[in-house]
Amino acid sequence: MFLFVFLFSLITWHCLVLGFTGILSQEVNPRHRTPNSVSYIAASYVKYVESAGARVIPVMMNQTEEEYKSLFNSINGLLLPGGGVSIVSSSYARVSKIFYDLAIEAYKKGDYFPIWGTCLGFEQLSYLTAHEVLLVKTNTSRVSLPLNFTNANGSRMFKDFPVDVMQALAKENLTENSHRWSISMEAYNTNDNLKKFYKVLSTNTDGKIEFISTWEAYDYPIYGVQWHPEKNPFEWTRPHYAHSSNAVKASFYFANFFVNEARKNLHSFESEEAARKLLIYHHCPTYTGDKRSFEQIYFFKDVNFY
Numbered sequence: 001m002f003l004f005v006f007l008f009s010l011i012t013w014h015c016l017v018l019g020f021t022g023i024l025s026q027e028v029n030p031r032h033r034t035p036n037s038v039s040y041i042a043a044s045y046v047k048y049v050e051s052a053g054a055r056v057i058p059v060m061m062n063q064t065e066e067e068y069k070s071l072f073n074s075i076n077g078l079l080l081p082g083g084g085v086s087i088v089s090s091s092y093a094r095v096s097k098i099f100y101d102l103a104i105e106a107y108k109k110g111d112y113f114p115i116w117g118t119c120l121g122f123e124q125l126s127y128l129t130a131h132e133v134l135l136v137k138t139n140t141s142r143v144s145l146p147l148n149f150t151n152a153n154g155s156r157m158f159k160d161f162p163v164d165v166m167q168a169l170a171k172e173n174l175t176e177n178s179h180r181w182s183i184s185m186e187a188y189n190t191n192d193n194l195k196k197f198y199k200v201l202s203t204n205t206d207g208k209i210e211f212i213s214t215w216e217a218y219d220y221p222i223y224g225v226q227w228h229p230e231k232n233p234f235e236w237t238r239p240h241y242a243h244s245s246n247a248v249k250a251s252f253y254f255a256n257f258f259v260n261e262a263r264k265n266l267h268s269f270e271s272e273e274a275a276r277k278l279l280i281y282h283h284c285p286t287y288t289g290d291k292r293s294f295e296q297i298y299f300f301k302d303v304n305f306y
Helices: 002-017 043-050 063-072 091-108 120-130 163-171 185-189 191-195 245-263 273-277
Strands: 020-024 039-042 055-059 077-080 115-118 136-145 175-182 198-206 210-217 222-225 298-302
Touching: 020 043, 020 091, 020 245, 039 043, 043 055, 043 245, 043 298, 055 063, 063 091, 063 136, 077 091, 077 120, 077 245, 091 115, 115 120, 120 175, 120 191, 120 222, 136 210, 163 245, 175 210, 185 191, 185 198, 185 210, 191 198, 222 245
Parallel strands: 020 055, 020 077, 077 115, 115 222
Antiparallel strands: 039 298, 136 175, 198 210, 210 222
16 A cells, blocks of 8 residues: 555556656847846747746756756756857857757657757757857848748658648748848758758748758758747737638647647656755846837846756
């Protein structure tokens, strides 16, 4: 009887701790920095992940590699958000590389740890894989576009998307682009590291340059979108953000896919108490919609609490 109760408790705890998704913070622009804001995460990314049933752990800057390894072994996936810092020399770049390398190494040992990159995160993944900056300037800073699907059939990402959502993504302006830099198909086709690692699922064009808008790794649970699925349901500061039923529905399916990937990972904290100490719930978002492109932002002091 005691053994049964113990095993039941262990299984129950294991089910509880799954579903912790890390979201990487990044440096606050020096022009907006205050004594209480060294780094930040836009609240829309937090809401996006939570909408699919995960709890969020903010991944702070300026921790040691050992601290990041410990966190990696506790959370179930990592989202690299959009932003405006260097993909080569920033703290965002440094921490991204640590988790990217850990995820690759873990997968080779049978440990499934998904990473998702949005916009800047997509560009960061390209640098980590290609080992060089391949970005080209595109006229894509404020526009929503349909996706030009290339190899979506048979992809992991779109496998369970309903037909009506796929049709809407292909025909309607649902994917919000806020980037000045892109990975062109020309750059992809001339770089063996990218070609061998990523399967291109969709492209777009600014009228002159065809660039990659969605990809997934062939052999690893690593995914990237150059556009912003989180903006459709949660951001309202720009007139080109799509808020139609199809736009919101599509965003949910992307969030649900990534969180389902994270559910395949079996990392866990040593206790519920240990997990709760790090949750995003300890921080309050600040309303910034009257000044910046994000409606709300979580600002952090980056204290060392791991």
